[in-house]
Amino acid sequence: MGRMKTYGVTVSGFPEAVYSALTPAKARVQAWYEYTSAFECTFKEFLKISTLRRCDVPEKDGYGYVRRSYGVDPKIGGRVRLINEGSSSGCEGEVAYPGSSTAHVRVLLDGRDSSVWVHPNNIRSI
Structure with missing residues (x-):
């Protein structure tokens, strides 16, 4: 992780x-x-x-809706690159725990202290 x-x-x-x-x-x-x-x-x-x-990441990691609706499987702690995210396109970061449920992916971009919410179609695993 x-x-x-x-x-x-x-x-x-x-x-x-x-x-x-x-x-x-x-x-x-x-x-x-x-x-x-x-x-x-x-x-x-x-x-x-x-x-x-x-604590450990809860068994239900909060990305169930994203998996079902977008066919995207974010892995908490996994590395991703952003696409189609304006000035953040091309930036890389780490998938974070989003809370109990979400329609977006929470990403801590490299060099930043706080995370951003990203549309599931705008991340690529690296």
Whole structure:
């Protein structure tokens, strides 16, 4: 597997959510952004009510819809090159865990700290 790791973040009162990130801190920040879309909470407060653990990619990797609808089989940690993605065409990166279900492919492009969402037809395995 590539640079991204998978982390489970649990917030008091909620089930664990899984995130792909370069570091545990970046996974926690992703969880905080998601949490604060519904609740007001500073990051410092979030640290007190959340826990983080390194985990495996869930058995259902979130790309079932992409496989069924587009015939594309993204492999988490696999290397891809983007096509037909404007200024990002030709860029390469690593497929990341998208969450429980998605219609797009999440890719961490080389040299970047955060991932982008890409149409399934616009990736090629390398």
